[in-house]
Amino acid sequence: MRLKRFFFAGLMAAGVALSVQAYNYETVPGDPMQARIYTLPNGLKVYMSVNKEKPRLQTYIAVRTGSRNDPKETTGLAHYLEHLMFKGTKQFGTSNYEKERPLLDSIEARFEKYRYIVNAQERKRWYHQIDSLSQLAAQYNIPNEYDKMMTAIGSEGSNAYTSNDQTCYQEDIPSNEIENWAKIQSDRFQNMVIRGFHTELEAVYEEYNIGLANDGRKEWNALNKILFPTHPYGTQTTIGTQEHLKNPSIANIKNYFHKYYVPNNVAIVLAGDFDPDKTIALIDKYFGSWKKSDNLSYPQYAPVADLKAHKDTTVVGQEAENIIIGWKFDKAASLQNDTLQVIADVLANGKAGLFDVDLTQPMKIMEAGAASDDLRDYSEFYLEGVPRQGQKLEEVRDLLLAEIDKLKKGDFDDNLVSAVVANKRLQFLRGLDKNVNRVEVMKDAFINGKDWRQEVGGLDRMAKMTKAQIVAFANKYIGDNYACVYKRQGNDTTIHKIEKPQITPIPTNNDKHSDFLQAIVNSNPAPIQPRFLDFNKDLTKGKMKDGSTVLYKQNTTDDLFNLSFVYPVGSENDKRTETAADYLNFVGTATRSAADIQKAFYQLACDYNVSVSGDETRINLSGLNQNFPKALALLKDYIYHAKADTASYHKFVGVLEKSRKDAKANQRMNFYALRQYGIYGPYNSMRNAMNNDELAKADPQQLLDMLKGLGSYTLLYYGPSTLKALTTTVSKNNFNGRRLACFDKCQRYTEEATPKTEIYLAPYDAKNIYMIQYHNDHKTWKPEETAVADLFNEYFGGGMNAIVFQELREARGLAYSAGAYYNLPSRKGDYEDFWTYIITQNDKMMDCVNEFNNLLTTIPTRPAGFDLARQSLMKSLATARTTKFSILNAYLRAQKRGIDYDLNSRVYEELPKLTLDDVLRFGKENISGKPYRYLILGNEKDLDMKALEKIGPVKRLTTDEIFGL
Incomplete structure (x- = not known):
């Protein structure tokens, strides 16, 4: 790497120069992202890439730890800590930390005893104590203060994720809010306090429940168990076990935080419109005093032995059958991964790969893919295949492996490798438009211990690869020592219901705020001027x-x-x-x-x-x-x-019929089909397709000629x-x-009115339900009402700081995901509508219904929440930029809505004039006291049907009815 030095200097009014600290950074010549890499004295890494596309920047704070480092007795700990990092610190999220602390300590001590109690009745009694203590602590807790601060600074996409080797915290912020962001994050990462523990635990349970219906998660767990039988990649999962989630340890979480959340184990990664020299000084100001760890270490494991022969396993579930074949390889920083990426695209690139040409285009199998997944300790290379109708998984396996044999023999076009590299370079350059792509590359380099010169040189190394080298690598490393997971359809008897705990809702304390929050809200950074489209000038x-x-x-x-x-x-x-x-x-x-x-x-x-x-x-x-x-x-x-031909068309019809059958086995696709039926009625985009009989009778050449x-x-x-x-x-x-x-001829998909309250119930056997409450009174859109509708969404249901999220998740732990949205039509002549949305445990359904109805009937009045909602929306509009091809699409969208201007400009002008009374009036006129059509996807046997029937008549829909095919 090439080392650069930059000196900051300032001039006093009298003309005397002041020396300011110098910051070293590393760069690599020819880097298309022109990344700078700083290392502060405490070991904190800072990656920066400037992109002037719009006045915002994507921020990641990446911690080099994940489920790999979870204690064996409390798996899922890294992921749960990720959730708790949003609960505040000693300075925010609390109205009086000194009074709150002894109560939090008492809750922690009780959880340590609770986790070892086996007797069911004793557990309930002990949990009641925890719940009661939590109520006392909650009088000082101010939930969502972190989200309120992110709202105040105009952040978008506030989120985090955990995987095997990493925990990453994400914010997309305006360029003028870097100092506020740094101030908040530095406090968060140095002074995190665990509060609101038992309600957030319920949110993690719900996330776990959602995964129970995801057969793909089970497949990957099974594959890793074979490939890494003596390593956490294979012995424990990121979400954790059901037993461990129900028996958490706050003490272990604290120990984990203090061990791994240290500056010499963290990277701040930034991409967007900012001044690197000023920004590194700000980061040093707020993070420089963070104490490094002199004892940073990770659990070490003996090398995982290679498989001596292939090993098979089977998982079952409702979703479509498929197969995964995987091999173990060296760690992510190994140059093996260059070759694996090229081989993956030689096999499957969507156009000209061996799988594409030999398997999916001639429809020998329904789907086929290849990819590599690089982790810090090991990597894996895998193949995926989905069978045609009536095809056995063993045949899919043989067809995939036959293509591997062709690869080993060099039986592919001589210019395919060069074409793969050219297309990978094209995809990379195209991706540089998005800040999130830039930070992902830099973050992965940090997490996986890759030298940045190695990362930047990847495409050039690939460009020098020859066909002979690819063939030799495949013959040496891709052998018969693979793991094979057969995903078959069936009843998974290992899934067990989690009993709903008795939780007393904690108060949201919306009348309180910390001094820390108030300082952020009152800050006044130099404003960013909006830039809206002028369709007469911008295209x-x-x-x-x-x-x-x-x-x-x-x-x-x-x-x-x-x-x-x-x-x-x-x-x-x-x-x-x-x-x-x-x-x-x-x-x-x-x-x-x-x-x-x-x-x-x-x-x-x-x-x-x-x-x-x-x-x-x-x-x-x-x-x-x-x-x-x-x-x-x-x-x-x-x-x-x-040119159509009978043989290809018959195969195509078979693939189409199989894809429809597979969709009916998928929970999310069932919910989408129910949603379409519930909003549009029987005539909707899901059902309005050629049925099997029409497909069989169609003239394929006439179809193509269309x-x-x-x-x-x-x-x-x-x-x-x-x-x-x-x-x-x-x-x-x-x-x-x-x-x-x-x-x-045209028959438009038209939203149905909901003149009465009723329930549409469609079946799916899972441990949770998907539910929407939908209202439509055929109100036509008026552009002048857009600003108040947008502000209502921001205030009531649109994000983590909105009322719905606070009440259903933060206060009651009823769901992992909950929201509500007043929807404006995308084309002239369509109608406005409103819907709520939630995924929750079956036995929590009526709790969710009752709470939603309470919120819809009496929309809470929260002046502070309104001010933050408007502030956030104003900042988002001021920093939004529509550029490049998106300008052309924006013009077409405006035409479809019957306007000839950028609607955002009108919203931005009208927002300052709106009051909380305007928003409350909008809600009461459009959602309060209205009839709703409930759309519920779930297993009737597990639902409180008597309670539902009291709400309104129940219309039971079959799977075939909602899909219509």
Whole structure:
């Protein structure tokens, strides 16, 4: 690495120079992110990458510890600590820490005894003591003060996550709030206090419950158990065991925090619009006094032995069958991972990989993929496969392994490796637009102990790889010593119900606030001026010779382009359109096979897709602009000369039918189908598709021909080409044709009114329910009401500081996720609606219903919460920037809504005029005392049906009814 030195100096009014501390940082020549890496004297690492796209920055604080370091007797500890880090410190989250502390200490001591009690009645009695003490402590607790401060500074995406080797805390903040952010985070990481413990524990239980219906989680746990049988990667999970979650240890959590949450085990990672020199001084100011640990260490484990032969295991669950095959490799910092990334794309890149060409495009199996997962101690390389209808998992396994044999023999195109690297470079450069991608790369380097020079040089090393090297590596390392997990459909008898504990809701104490919070709210950083779109200046409008409209924005920064032909017809006009778009991917032309076409696009480092929604169809093309003319000509030839054949169509129909069957086994897909049915009725986008009988009788060539009969379009282009060059190129490959008569008909998906309270219940056997309360009285949208609707959402249901989250999760521990939203239509003629949303344990359903109804009936009056909501929304709008291709889409969205201006500008102007009374009035007029349609997905046998029937009539829907296919 190259070492740089920067000196800060200031001048006094009298002209005397003051020397200020110097900060060393490391850089790597040729780094496209131009990252700086600082190390403060206490060992704290700071990674920085400047991106001036908009006046915000993504911040990560990454701690180099995760479930790998959990004590064996309290697994899930690292993840639970992550939750508790949002509860405050000695300075915030409390109105009087000195009075609160002895009560918290008493709660901690009781939990230490509680975790060893076996007798059920004794546990209930002891838990009642904890609950009672928690009520006493709660009089000093001010829940959500952290979220209130993040709201005050305009942060977005406040969150955190834990995995094997890391715990990462995320905030996306305005560029003028860096000092406030640093002040809050430095206190949080040095002075964390564990409070609100038992209600947050319930939120973790609910997160655990959600995972019970996720068969993928079970598969990965089973795979890692085989590959890492003597290492925590395989012996314990991040979420922890049910037994350990029910028997937590505050003492262990505190010990863990003090051991690993130390500056020489942490990195601050920043990407966005900021001054690195000023920012490192601020970070040093607030984090520099954080005491390093002189005894930092991690549990050490003996090397995990390689498998001597393949080993199989099976997991069962309701979701679709599939298979995973995995191999163990060296740690993430090993250069093995360069080769594994290339091999993964040689096998499966979505276009020209061995799996793509040999398996998924000819539909020998339904889905196939390959990837590597690099961890600090080890990595794993894995294959995934989903069977066709009636296909055995063993056949899928054999087909995947046969492709591995082809890889070992070098039986693939000589130029595939170079094409893989070119496309990986393209994806990386495209990803630099997003700050979150930049921080992820820097954060991973820190967590996995990668030298930054090694990280930056990855693509160049891959570019030097030869086919012979890839083949030799595969033969040496990808052998028969693999783990294989068969995911079969069946009843998982290992899932057990968790009994709902008796929790007394803690007060939210919204009338209180800490001095720390008040100082943040009262701070006055230099404001950022908003920049809204002017559709007369920020894009160019042109015409093609055939009269089609062109929306154009030139890219002056790189050689990448995005292009869309947008046709105002979709599945509302003809439900066959989406089927036609899907079938296109499996056919060729008279002169090229489907595989040849996909390979050609991949070689050009360009990609295409055809997307269909209710009211539009888009033909999209993107990639390297130097190859734009060739890619467009290829796409035109493909769509206009696509050739159907009976064999491919029959296979396609089989794949489509299997995908629908698999969707019916998936909890989230069932809930989506129920939601569509509950909002739109039987005629909705989920049900309005070709059924099996229609698929069998259809003429496949007629389906493909629909894609060249879409009619006139609007052309969207963002790229380096001039407008003249663009129109010339497109004119040579024009996609304008005579619209088919069927597209002139249209039946819109229309939201149903909810004139009475009723329950729609659809079945799914799980330990939790998904529930929405939906209201619609066919109110049409008025642009002038947008500001108050947006502010109501921010105040009532939109985030962690909103009323719904505070009351249902923080105060009562009823759910992991809860929210509410007043929805404004995205096109003229649609209606406004309102819905609540929650995932909760089956026996908590009525608690959630009652609390939601209480909030909807008497919307709480919280002046401080209102002020923070408005402040947050103003800052988000001021720092929002619509750029590049998004400008063109924003113009189309405005047109669909019947306006010709950037709606955000109107909202920003009107927000300062709105009062809490305006928001409360809006809520009372639109959601209070209204009839609701309850949409509940769950197992009726586990629900309190008598209580539901008292609310309103229950309409039982079958799985086939909500899917309609």
